[in-house]
Amino acid sequence: MGSRRIVVVGAVAAATVLAGVANASAAPSSDSGDRHAVEVQAHRAAKRMAVDPIPSEYTAIAPVRVLDTRNTGGPVGQGGSVSVDLSGLTPANATSVVLNVTGTAPTASTFVTVYPSDEGRPDASNLNLSPGQTRANQVTVALSADRRVTLFNNAGNTHLIADLSGYYQDGLAALYNPVTPGRVLDTRNSGGPVGAGGTVDVAFPWLPGSATAVTFNLTGVNATTNTFVTAYPAGSGVPLASNVNVGPGEAVPNQVTVPLGVNKTVRLLNGNGTVHLIADMVGYYDSSAGFPFVPVSPERAMDTRPGAGLTPDFFIALTGWGEESDPVALMGMVGNVTATNPSNPQFVVVYPGGAQMPNTSNLNLVTGQTAANAVSVGIGFENAVGDRSVNFANNAGYVDVIFDIAGFFVQFN
Incomplete structure (x- = not known):
């Protein structure tokens, strides 16, 4: 990749680690020592962004199922792919889409990559699956010229499901506002577990009246049976879609983007048994x-x-994003974070440079697990490295981290 890791002289104070999820993360560390910065630089996507990029704005929609190989086509085999035509559900000027992609009944450990159908398969991945597992991940992906995307399966056979939750277009819609990650719901602390067919509402009353949708990381934990969780606008009907699939003893996250419903509220539905939601x-x-x-x-x-x-x-401070005063300044990004080789139960958090490590999590891991999750994150100035960065941290043990970029939120100066 051409990236370099440089240990930066100096340190920043460690943030207290509180975001652990029961049964999936070690207890919070009481270590008050310094958390040193390691810089990773020179990623090509930022440099290769079009010289004259087309700014796109977002339209959130109620989730629509656009692919289910359990009903049509059969499982996708090793090295196989399936193309999804989204031209009937997106406008002619659409540039990219947001999907929730679920893999189920895989026969081997595999990964799934989603990419524009008129391009070669990239060195990137979106979903990691173990045999028999059901797991979902949000995917933001550019459209081909004829508004198609391709889903590739690496090994064995697996069924693939995709739900369309929104699209970006060259035209007036909605603009993104990154925030420092913050916890807005934890039923372990308030309200108790959500029962079968039960719902819990998450309100965002502080958002402006012009807000249209929210993006948050949704985690299911302590499920009593295999279940699914669906996020949708309060006041709307329950869609034929799901966002998180979680079983007993698991802690499973997935980033979701949901239109705001009545009173700026999003509703979360649990399918089976009981489950805690964060x-x-x-x-x-x-x-x-x-x-x-x-x-x-x-x-x-x-x-x-x-x-x-x-x-x-x-x-880790991932740097090289240019200056905020650049003609086209990179203010945030959409990507996919994958963690692998964890030495013990732990969590990984991604957050803007310059911010204190938040009381949140993006991935929850058990020993030896490989898992991925979508990330939308702001870019901030990190004093520890003297550059604008996106930061990655964990709370316990060792873990390898992989990050794939799908696009940028920009400011035209």
């Missing part, structure tokens, strides 16, 4: 203010393997 807000869309989106071809920006991953005594 939501960490990372941003929102607004029809009046914010940053437009520029998609890029999926590209790998960071891969710490072998042996250069995270431990709790430092964080």
Whole structure:
């Protein structure tokens, strides 16, 4: 990749780690020592963004199922792919889409990559599956010229499901506003577990009246049976879609982007048994203010393997995003974070440079697990490295981290 890891002289104070999820993360560390910065630089996607990028704005929709190989086509085999035509559900000027992609009944450990159908398969991935597992991930992906995307399966056979939850277009819609991640729901602390067929509402009353949708990381934990969780606008009907699939003893996250419903509220439905739900807000869309989106071809920006991953005594600052005063300034990004080779149960958090490590999580891991999750995150100035960065940290043990970029939120100066 051409990336370099440089240990930066100096340190920043460690944030207290509180975001652990029961049964999936070690207890919070009481270490008050310094958390040193490690810099990773020179990712090509930022440099390859079009010289004259087309700014796109977002339209959130009620989820629509656009692919289910259980009903049509059969499982996708090793090295196989399936193309999804989205031209009937997106406008002619659509540049990219937001999908929730679910893999189920895989016969082997595999990964799934989603990419524009008129391009070659990139060195990137969106979903990692183990045999028999059902897991979902949000995917933001550029459209081909004829508004198609392709889903590739690496090994064995697996069924694939895709739900369309929104699209970006060259035209007036909504702009993105990244925020420092913050916890807005934790039923372990308030309200108790959500029962079968039960719902819990998450309200965002502080958002402006022009806000249209919110993006948050949704985690299911302590499920009593295999279940699914669906996020949708309060006041709307329950869609034929799901966002999180979780079983007993698991802690499973997935980033979701959901239109705001009645009283700026999103509703979460649990399918079976009981489950605790956690939501960490990372941003929102607004029809009046914010940053437009520029998609890029999926590209790998960071891969710490072998042996250069995270431990709790430092964080990784992914840098090289240019200056905020640049003609086209990169203010945030959409990507996919994958963690692998964890030495013990732990969590990984992604957050803007310059911010204190938040009381949130993006990935929850058990020993030896490989898992991925979508990330929407702001870019901030990190004093520890003297550059604008996106930061990655964990709370316990060792883990390798991989980060693939799908696009940028930009400011035109």
